Amino acid sequence: MEELPESHAWLSLDDSPSYGSLGQDQVPVINLNSPNVMKLVGYACKTWGVFQVTNHGVPVKLVEEMEGACRKLFTLPIQQKLQAARAPNGVSGYGVARISSFFPKLMWSEGFTIVGSPYEHARKLWPEGYSSFCDVIEEYKEEMNKLAQRLMSLILGSLGVTLDDVKWATLQGPSPALQLNSYPTCPDPDRAMGLAAHTDSTLLTILHQTNTSGLEAHKEGTGWVPIPPIRHALVVNVGDLLHILSNGLYTSVLHRAMVNRTQHRLSVAYLYGPPSNIQISPLPKLTDKVHPPLYRPVTWSEYLGAKAKHFNKALSSVRLCAPLTGFTNDHNGVQVG
Ligand SMILES: C=C1C[C@]23C[C@H]1CC[C@H]2[C@@]12CCC[C@@](C)(C(=O)O1)[C@H]2[C@@H]3C(=O)O
Ligand SMILES: O=C(O)CCC(=O)C(=O)O
Ligand SMILES: [Fe+2]
Numbered sequence: 189m190e191e192l193p194e195s196h197a198w199l200s201l202d203d204s205p206s207y208g209s210l211g212q213d214q215v216p217v218i219n220l221n222s223p224n225v226m227k228l229v230g231y232a233c234k235t236w237g238v239f240q241v242t243n244h245g246v247p248v249k250l251v252e253e254m255e256g257a258c259r260k261l262f263t264l265p266i267q268q269k270l271q272a273a274r275a276p277n278g279v280s281g282y283g284v285a286r287i288s289s290f291f292p293k294l295m296w297s298e299g300f301t302i303v304g305s306p307y308e309h310a311r312k313l314w315p316e317g318y319s320s321f322c323d324v325i326e327e328y329k330e331e332m333n334k335l336a337q338r339l340m341s342l343i344l345g346s347l348g349v350t351l352d353d354v355k356w357a358t359l360q361g362p363s364p365a366l367q368l369n370s371y372p373t374c375p376d377p378d379r380a381m382g383l384a385a386h387t388d389s390t391l392l393t394i395l396h397q398t399n400t401s402g403l404e405a406h407k408e409g410t411g412w413v414p415i416p417p418i419r420h421a422l423v424v425n426v427g428d429l430l431h432i433l434s435n436g437l438y439t440s441v442l443h444r445a446m447v448n449r450t451q452h453r454l455s456v457a458y459l460y461g462p463p464s465n466i467q468i469s470p471l472p473k474l475t476d477k478v479h480p481p482l483y484r485p486v487t488w489s490e491y492l493g494a495k496a497k498h499f500n501k502a503l504s505s506v507r508l509c510a511p512l513t514g515f516t517n518d519h520n521g522v523q524v525g
Contacts, residue, residue: 230346
């Protein structure tokens with residue numbers, strides 16, 4: 189394709205995003221073997237809501253295999269991918285981003301969501317070779333789960349809370365989600381949007397990105413800041429449920445993915461939530477008369493429903509005594525509703 193179709197043009201040529209940071213304000217990179225790692229993680233969650241981790245213990249080979257599986261999936265012919273299309277009201281499968289319906293323009297990306305077992309959809313993609321794909325997915329989920337638990341205990345620790353205060357944190361969560369994203373090369377990347385600005389509904393999200401820039405985080409007072417790929421590092425996002433749990437101390441970060449003219453970019457997000465029947469509410473240790481709980485209790489599945497319905501107003505929809513406002517989307521075109 190030589191020209192960007194109008195259906196995918198988010199920005200006019202003269203309102204390309206301006207970066208608030210001129211390289212000064214950078215998303216923290218944390219070595220998980222640092223002696224003061226808990227403090228570093230807490231500070232990053234408080235000031236940014238996103239950070240990169242190195243020495244995370246996830247085998248490099250497994251991440252590479254996951255990336256390879258992802259590349260193989262997205263290079264399948266479109267007819268094949270459509271065999272595994274997400275059902276109209278379903279969660280798993282191939283398709284456009286779930287949040288697409290909230291925007292008037294189309295995003296320059298395709299995705300494959302895996303909740304629960306990948307087998308059903310994988311069999312449709314690869315009637316013969318599905319089992320090696322599924323093996324990689326299962327192993328990746330297992331490793332990510334270990335890392336997510338470790339990060340959660342650091343995060344809770346940084347809030348002055350122990351795993352004993354949050355019994356569910358040691359339980360096995362519900363099947364987490366894996367979101368594979370593909371951003372093909374784009375003839376007019378300055379006017380297109382790969383994945384529009386959003387926060388994740390999770391407690392936290394762990395993301396692997398290929399060696400192509402595109403991911404950006406929004407920081408209050410600074411603007412959009414690129415999160416450059418670092419070899420062997422993973423990106424960790426604070427999600428809405430952690431924002432609720434920390435009574436707003438740790439902010440779920442607004443982020444988006446831009447596209448590239450010459451490089452096909454891929455990312456793999458592991459979306460980590462609490463067990464599905466557990467009510468998440470601000471930690472009692474963090475609330476008192478001066479700091480009343482800001483959110484009502486909500487379960488993971490209830491919150492996903494709120495997100496599907498209200499999108500950027502989902503957090504305020506569970507907020508106690510506060511106006512219904514969402515983040516504004518000044519930087520990425522018009523938003524519907
Ligand atoms: C477990 C989840 C979390 C979901 C919905 C469901 C499966 C796919 C996840 C994502 C992944 C891409 C961004 C997001 C905003 C989207 O559109 O789909 C995420 C959403 C959420 O964090 O709300
Ligand atoms: O592709 C990226 O870097 C971002 C993906 C993302 O935000 C998501 O899948 O939730
Ligand atoms: Fe995200």
